[in-house]
Amino acid sequence: MAPTHILSAYDEELKYLSRRISEMGGLAEEMCSDALRALINSDTGLAQKVISDDVILDQAEREIQDKAILTIAKRQPMAADLREIVGTLRIAADLERVGDLGKNIAKRVIAVQGSGVPRKLARGLEHLSDLALVQLKEVLDVFANRSAEKAEAIRIRDEEIDAMYTSLFRELLTYMMEDPRNITPCTHLLFCAKNIERIGDHATNIAETIYYMKTGSQPEGDRPKDDSSNTLGAITK
Amino acid sequence: MAPTHILSAYDEELKYLSRRISEMGGLAEEMCSDALRALINSDTGLAQKVISDDVILDQAEREIQDKAILTIAKRQPMAADLREIVGTLRIAADLERVGDLGKNIAKRVIAVQGSGVPRKLARGLEHLSDLALVQLKEVLDVFANRSAEKAEAIRIRDEEIDAMYTSLFRELLTYMMEDPRNITPCTHLLFCAKNIERIGDHATNIAETIYYMKTGSQPEGDRPKDDSSNTLGAITK
Secondary structure, X not given: OHHHHHHHHHHHHHHHHHHHHHHHHHXXXXXXXXXXXXXXXXOHHHHHHHHHHHHHHHXXXXXXXXXXXXXXXXXXXXXXXXHHHHHHHHHHHHHHHHHHHHHHHHHOHHHHOOOOOOHHHHHHHHHHHHHHHHHHHHHHHHHHHOOHHHHHHHHHHHHHHHHHXXXXXHHHHHHHHHOHHHHHHHHHHHHHHHHHHHHHHHHHHHHHHHHHHHHXXXXXXXXXXXXXXXXXXXXXX | OHHHHHHHHHHHHHHHHHHHHHHHXXXXXXXXXXXXXXXXXXXXXXXXXXXXXXXHHHHHHHHHHHHHHHHHHHHOOOHHHXXXXXXXXXXXXXHHHHHHHHHHHHHOHHHHOOOOOOHHHHHHHHHHHHHHHHHHHHHHHXXXXXXXXXXXXXXXXXXXXXXXXXXXHHHHHHHHHHOHHHHHHHHHHHHHXXXXXXXXXXXXXXXXXXXXXXXXXXXXXXXXXXXXXXHOOOOOO
16 A cells, blocks of 8 residues: 555645646736736736735745755656656746746836837737737646647747747837937837747747656757847838 | 765766856856957957857756756755755756857847947946856856855845946936937847846856755845836936
8 A cells, every 4th residue: 555655645746846837827927917917007006916926926936946856855756757846846947037027027117107108019018928928828738738749839939929029129119219208118118028028938948848848858959049139230210 | 885986976976067067157157258248349250159159058058957867866865965956957057048148148249230339338338247247257166165155145246236237227228318329239238238137147046056055945035136227217318
């Protein structure tokens, strides 16, 4: 009876870690979507909520980390089980950073507030954020099902977000050139857009980690990483 | 004889991981300092070198990760040894991101090139980068000596970098308002400054990890995180 009991307790530990990752993912997702809503509606109360939520997310990462290390020490897992736990550590770290990016957007709500940023730009950001959050949501679903093939598909789709970010970057610069009063708020929006683009990168990281957890190897081929706004030179209106 | 032999082989593995982290740290440092030099001197060749170096850094992270996991699986370490290896994984991840930030600066060299960014702003960036790189260098020294007290000191010092970043942020905005032609290059410099500030954050992360490796707990108190530029509203010239 004893080995079965031990195995089942171990299984419970792995399930617990998985569940905590899903919870972290849910909170990170909510924080980012709230941050963007706060930005668009100048809702400083909601922004404040995102900032407090980040404390919970940070605590969750530490708890998962302590629990994961305790599990490695206690169970001394090999191969796939070990990758599962190490993968959990990596995903928790990515989700913690997603939360940081959400919090950073929330912190910019006050700076952008009342600056008369046109609805069109805000909608651009919203659309970018929708894409990134769908990607994060899908990657969390893939995590729940542990599908290496789907993980690979998500990884490639990150390009779409990068292309939209680059176009938004261009648009924000143009708007800054039209009126110097737009410079400060649009700079904050540029950073918000960059943060959203990085949320997509973290979703891609998580997809890579899931692939690694399942297969023990890294996905083949170069990852479509980084956006092309980096090399964007002078813009003429 | 056998246990001594095994212990010593294990010791060798830990030392190997430590040495590889130091090498990664050295490369990450060099990449960031090269990226900044490339930016200031419009040296696209050097920028290209930084971009290629990032491939080496990414490979180093994966190699350390594989080796660390193999060591956990083979040696089944407990407590301090386990923390040592898990800490190694975390530091490798931070250094990989530092390299990404350096690469991102390098990619902006072409966009900023020939835009007539004044020497004063470039020097501001250089000074910020000097601070961040000293912090990174010191944290790598602390890693070599495993001193929890020094790790704590570095963690607190990150505030200096954040304050300088905020002041540079303000200066760049002012410059953008003076002439719309400055908007595109200065936006890239803003992102470069943000990248440098984040290099400081990663140094702080590493300091926290070293503290954790030594003590098994996270440093006390709230970390002086994030810069105050996030809430910077309209600037009047």
